[in-house]
Amino acid sequence: MGKRTIVTMPGDGIGRVVLDETIRVLDAAGFEANYIVGDIGWEFWIKEGNPLPQRTIDLIAEHKIALFGAITSKPKDAAFEELADELKDKNLVYASPIVGLRQHFGLDICLRPTKSYLGNPLNFVRRGANNEIEEPMVDAAIFRQNTEGLYGGVEWSNPPEKVYDALMTHPKFVKNFGSTPKEEISVSTRIFTKKATERILRAAFEHAKKYNYPSVTLCEKPNVIRETSGMMYKMAQQMQKADYPNIELWNTNIDAQMMWLTKNPENYGVIVAGNMFGDIVSDGFAGLIGGLGFAASAQMNPDTGIGVFEPTHGSAPKYADYEVSIINPIAMIESACMMLDFIEEQQIAAKIRKAVAEVISEGQVRTYDMMKMAGRPDVIQKGAASTQQMADAIIEKL
Ligand code: NAI
Ligand code: MG
Numbered sequence: 466m467g468k469r470t471i472v473t474m475p476g477d478g479i480g481r482v483v484l485d486e487t488i489r490v491l492d493a494a495g496f497e498a499n500y501i502v503g504d505i506g507w508e509f510w511i512k513e514g515n516p517l518p519q520r521t522i523d524l525i526a527e528h529k530i531a532l533f534g535a536i537t538s539k540p541k542d543a544a545f546e547e548l549a550d551e552l553k554d555k556n557l558v559y560a561s562p563i564v565g566l567r568q569h570f571g572l573d574i575c576l577r578p579t580k581s582y583l584g585n586p587l588n589f590v591r592r593g594a595n596n597e598i599e600e601p602m603v604d605a606a607i608f609r610q611n612t613e614g615l616y617g618g619v620e621w622s623n624p625p626e627k628v629y630d631a632l633m634t635h636p637k638f639v640k641n642f643g644s645t646p647k648e649e650i651s652v653s654t655r656i657f658t659k660k661a662t663e664r665i666l667r668a669a670f671e672h673a674k675k676y677n678y679p680s681v682t683l684c685e686k687p688n689v690i691r692e693t694s695g696m697m698y699k700m701a702q703q704m705q706k707a708d709y710p711n712i713e714l715w716n717t718n719i720d721a722q723m724m725w726l727t728k729n730p731e732n733y734g735v736i737v738a739g740n741m742f743g744d745i746v747s748d749g750f751a752g753l754i755g756g757l758g759f760a761a762s763a764q765m766n767p768d769t770g771i772g773v774f775e776p777t778h779g780s781a782p783k784y785a786d787y788e789v790s791i792i793n794p795i796a797m798i799e800s801a802c803m804m805l806d807f808i809e810e811q812q813i814a815a816k817i818r819k820a821v822a823e824v825i826s827e828g829q830v831r832t833y834d835m836m837k838m839a840g841r842p843d844v845i846q847k848g849a850a851s852t853q854q855m856a857d858a859i860i861e862k863l
Contacts, residue, residue, distance in 0.1 A: 478780025480534020609743025758793030
């Protein structure tokens with residue numbers, strides 16, 4: 466078999482830095498691939514009026530697997546300001562290229578694993594029954610529906626007549642909002658489809674089965690949001706009964722889950738949720754394992770085999786131009802490991818994760834976030850490792 470081709474989309478800011486370091490790690494681990502750069506991000510918005518050029522979409526369609534750094538987004542007005550003069554009269558509106566990618570390729574399965582590394586000084590600790598300090602090892606794989614729900618974009622302020630009339634057919638709308646002037650109403654919908662719900666639930670259960678997690682937790686709010694959360698819960702129950710009798714199905718409400726987050730996070734295995742609750746619960750869990758420097762993610766379409774792998778963090782513009790980069794590359798490196806899992810290169814992924822684990826547990830090389838320092842150029846003098854030194858340390862272990 467020939468070498469694989471991976472589309473790399475560095476994007477903006479620190480996205481470029483962490484992606485470069487990650488490719489060095491992949492090379493050192495013996496992963497053989499051709500890398501083709503896909504243009505994405507702010508630079509292309511300014512120059513071309515499109516942060517996600519068609520040629521990048523074509524590249525991903527052809528090669529299916531992409532590594533993505535991060536992009537910078539700015540509010541509509543600021544985005545317009547920076548647009549090249551000759552593009553200013555073309556009615557262009559900035560839209561997030563990540564959301565664009567998700568929609569274009571139907572990347573409806575988002576996986577955000579949160580697994581503690583032994584010896585990470587950022588690990589969550591709590592006080593036990595006898596006043597002792599406990600450090601629970603977290604290993605939760607969070608599946609987030611990535612394309613629907615509250616982030617689906619179907620929303621209005623001062624809704625059009627037809628929408629308003631439709632709302633007025635609902636007795637609860639009449640009772641609670643019927644006397645409010647239409648102009649004073651904003652509506653954001655939360656639409657779940659059976660198809661997408663089935664897909665995210667299936668992905669969660671399959672993951673639990675493949676990696677021997679004893680439970681899948683549905684984290685929604687079916688007792689209150691009866692139609693969407695309710696449908697999801699019912700479908701999860703049916704699926705568990707029919708196809709995964711050996712995996713337990715737990716049902717937690719998002720609010721309670723956030724409270725239990727610090728009480729017993731080690732009890733959770735696979736967690737599955739809709740778009741917004743998945744976003745919330747995955748950020749919550751990421752905080753327990755070290756935060757943005759450690760939070761990786763995958764966005765996948767199992768039908769087409771297309772996957773985009775990226776750290777959860779953004780482009781952190783204030784750190785982008787440091788002469789010596791100080792940010793932690795581990796979230797990006799972890800994301801690349803998820804890519805390797807996805808393309809059945811689990812052995813190389815395991816090798817890299819082992820190297821990362823060794824560096825962390827030895828504790829000799831730590832980026833500023835791991836030393837709990839404020840991010841400033843002088844952290845290097847104070848003993849923090851640079852981005853490159855962290856990657857070097859991982860490569861050394863390989
Ligand atoms: P951010 O994630 O870029 O940075 C927030 C803070 O987290 C940083 O100031 C830094 O203290 C810390 N941090 C982030 N990554 C780190 C790393 N690898 N190691 C150590 N510390 C790290 O979020 P922010 O500042 O809200 O957004 C900056 C830009 O990124 C915005 O334009 C935003 O729209 C965009 N963004 C893009 C995302 C993406 O591409 N997926 C996701 C989130 C934000
Ligand atoms: Mg988020």
